[in-house]
Amino acid sequence: GQSLEQPSEVTAVEGAIVQINCTYQTSGFYGLSWYQQHDGGAPTFLSYNALDGLEETGRFSSFLSRSDSYGYLLLQELQMKDSASYFCAVLRSGGYQKVTFGTGTKLQVIP
C-alpha cells in the first residue's frame, strides 16, 4: 500500500524559516507535490519535484530525495499569511498517474 507521513502541526515565528517534512512509502513513485490550503479555502499548488534536489520558488523551496523516500517544504521569511495547512502529495505511475495526499501539516505563524 501507500503511506505518507508529515507532522500534524508546526508553530514558527514571523520572519523565521520553517521546514515541513514528508516521508512516503509507495510503489511506482513518480513525483512529490506540495499544496497550501487556508482554512475554508481550496488547496493551491506550490511546487513539484520529480528529480532529487531542491526546487526554489520565491520564499518557498521544496526538496526531494528519492533514495530516502523523503521530501520537505521550506518556507523562508515567514509571514502571518503563511498560516495554513500544507499537504504533500505523491504521484504514482501505473497507466495514468495516481495521486495520494498526506494528512496535512497545520502551520501557525506567531508574531
Added chain:
Amino acid sequence: DTAVSQTPKYLVTQMGNDKSIKCEQNLGHDTMYWYKQDSKKFLKIMFSYNNKELIINETVPNRFSPKSPDKAHLNLHINSLELGDSAVYFCASSRGANQPQHFGDGTRLSIL
C-alpha cells in the same frame, strides 16, 4: 475569470436524497478530478477523468457517479445520501495527470 468553478457552494439536504454537484473548468485542461475532504482535513481522491474517460476510480461507493458531458465539465451525482457523506467536495483539473492541479472553491455538503 474563475478557472475551476463548482456549484453549489453549500448543499444542505436530508439523508436518502439524491443530489448533484457541478464543475466546470475554463483552463483547457485534459484531466479533471473529484476529491472528498473530511472533517479531519484528509483529502482523498475519488475520481479522475481524462478526455471524458474514467481513468481512476478509487474505492468509493457506487452511490457516487461522475458524469462528464465534455472535457470542460465533470459533475458528481450522489444517490441515497448518508450521514457519512457530509464533507467538502473539491473539483480540480490539470493539464496532464502529473501536472499541477487547480482546485475549485469546494462544495460543503451537510446531511441532516
